[in-house]
Amino acid sequence: MASVEQQVRSADSAICQNIERYADDRGFLSQNLLAQLRNLVEGLIVWSHLGDPSAEFHYDRVGLALEAVKAKAKFRLLSRFHNLLQASASHYTLDGDPSERLMLKYYEYLLRTRNLALKEFGIAILGNLELFPVDLDPSLREYYESIAARIEAARATPTEPRRERYYVHSSRPFFVGGRIYYEVTFSLAHNWTSKFDRTIAFTDVDMTDKYAAYLDLSSESIAVLGETMPILIIRAWEVSIRPCEFENFARIFGPASQVQSSHAEYRNLMQYLTTTRSSLLDLVDMTDASYTQIRA
Known part of the structure; x- marks a missing residue:
């Protein structure tokens, strides 16, 4: 054996x-x-x-x-x-x-x-x-290589990021030099967002598209085919489910709870979802022993 x-x-x-x-x-x-x-x-x-x-x-x-x-x-x-x-x-x-x-x-x-x-x-x-032949379209190679270089350069350049809560709709990977980068589509997290309000940014942060999140954005630019193109870079990401969404969900089971983002339990749960890239369903689907340990 x-x-x-x-x-x-x-x-x-x-x-x-x-x-x-x-x-x-x-x-x-x-x-x-x-x-x-x-x-x-x-x-x-x-x-x-x-x-x-x-x-x-x-x-x-x-x-x-x-x-x-x-x-x-x-x-x-x-x-x-x-x-x-x-x-x-x-x-x-x-x-x-x-x-x-x-x-x-x-x-x-x-x-x-x-x-x-x-x-x-x-x-x-x-x-x-x-x-492994990941990208069979050479026309995109220069574009993605320029973005990857800009992400690496932006990490070493301190700026004042713009930090707001967004809904992440998708996170599509692309690969440069054996490293993973992402093209992220997102929109502001409020009740009146439409599909026309969506924005694209690029990052090397491995994020999920399950929940609203705080994104730290910075404006950058790349040179492709002799032209300068503005792009957005996501420097950091943190899950931040809107408190009203917890409250609306709680109404299914009874009187709504008052959830605030300043509560210690809320902050700890958001930190757990961020660092582990887990979902709330992962918590529900755990064994009793594992869930008790994490809850404690």
């Missing part, structure tokens, strides 16, 4: 060999990789639970390990990734086109999984991931 580390290295080797051989055929490559991703992620999940890479890997350990991983913020990425793989690629062989779309969606998770494995387990995996 293979050890946990051997399970991870075997799946990683299969993934890297496929990328090396079939990088010029993204559809076929995606089909092959989807068959191995679940093996890789499940090996890392069991590793994170047992903490012993030399332990024997058994598939009947995955379920218990998955429950334990869900309760640990630093490993929750593995739980999310596993859920996606289980829903889309666990029991079916997909055609090339849907496989491509899934791999483009999973590419962000693969980059983060590689970083997590090196940081938490000291194992280097997915070493040639940058060879």
